[in-house]
Amino acid sequence: MLKASDIQQYYGGSHILRGVGFEALEGEITVVLGRNGVGKTTLMKSLMGVVPIKSGELSLDGTAITKDTPYERVRRGIGYVPQGREIFGRLTVEDNLLMGLAYKPAGTRIPPQLFELFPVLKQMLHRRGGDLSGGQQQQLAIARALAAGPRLLILDEPTEGIQPSIIKDIGRVLRLLADEGLEIDGKRQRMAVILVEQYYDFAEELADQYLVMERGQIIARGRGSEMQEKGIRQLIAV
Numbered sequence: 001m002l003k004a005s006d007i008q009q010y011y012g013g014s015h016i017l018r019g020v021g022f023e024a025l026e027g028e029i030t031v032v033l034g035r036n037g038v039g040k041t042t043l044m045k046s047l048m049g050v051v052p053i054k055s056g057e058l059s060l061d062g063t064a065i066t067k068d069t070p071y072e073r074v075r076r077g078i079g080y081v082p083q084g085r086e087i088f089g090r091l092t093v094e095d096n097l098l099m100g101l102a103y104k105p106a107g108t109r110i111p112p113q114l115f116e117l118f119p120v121l122k123q124m125l126h127r128r129g130g131d132l133s134g135g136q137q138q139q140l141a142i143a144r145a146l147a148a149g150p151r152l153l154i155l156d157e158p159t160e161g162i163q164p165s166i167i168k169d170i171g172r173v174l175r176l177l178a179d180e181g182l183e184i185d186g187k188r189q190r191m192a193v194i195l196v197e198q199y200y201d202f203a204e205e206l207a208d209q210y211l212v213m214e215r216g217q218i219i220a221r222g223r224g225s226e227m228q229e230k231g232i233r234q235l236i237a238v
């Protein structure tokens with residue numbers, strides 16, 4: 001699905017990503033772990049094109065997207081849930097969701113399954129985004145990214161500051177998206193999910209594949225089922 005090869009990224013003179021390469025597959029959750037400041041968010045912004053990469057290659061289903069703008073990447077089927085959610089606090093829940101459909105033809109409907117996955121959004125449809133709790137806002141940010149029916153969903157620390165019951169709900173939704181996909185106009189396609197996560201237990205539970213970053217590089221990788229025996233919890237412990 002998404003392939004990144006030898007990604008190099010700088011902020012001014014600081015070399016932030018140093019030759020990052022990996023592949024995220026359809027039907028799988030790829031978890032990106034690492035301590036604060038190792039470059040996880042920068043990598044996600046680079047995948048989205050929010051910060052253009054200095055060198056390296058990115059492709060989606062074999063098509064190069066390295067030079068695409070963020071908008072073009074969304075059109076190609078990448079959904080992005082940024083760190084800190086970034087919902088529109090003064091817009092209603094419904095308008096936030098419609099923002100996720102901005103590039104679709106006028107009249108495109110919000111996929112009804114989103115309200116099954118996140119029932120609270122239906123109850124709060126006409127409330128302002130800013131009136132929602134942090135956990136509800138996170139669900140809104142995920143639903144907004146899903147509204148256009150992406151094939152790849154990127155989430156940057158969705159559990160940050162969220163209560164445990166909502167974390168569980170989000171975990172269930174991510175598993176379902178990878179295993180079955182979201183139904184849009186009667187069709188489904190399993191998704192690739194890339195999840196940046198500091199909450200180790202949540203990461204281990206969901207990971208099909210894991211990547212551990214340190215100082216802008218991937219220093220460990222493997223199958224999610226092997227995280228325990230490989231001592232990944234200890235590797236990322238502060």
Ligand SMILES: Nc1ncnc2c1ncn2[C@@H]1O[C@H](COP(=O)(O)OP(=O)(O)OP(=O)(O)O)[C@@H](O)[C@H]1O
Nearest residue numbers: 011012014016034035036037038039040041042043
């Ligand atoms: N806009 C920026 N300009 C300059 N340096 C930056 C910028 N954003 C991040 N950095 C630096 O780049 C490095 C990587 O930051 P990044 O946010 O990607 O790490 P992270 O692993 O996502 O950390 P966290 O878990 O705290 O979000 C850090 O040293 C950070 O201080």
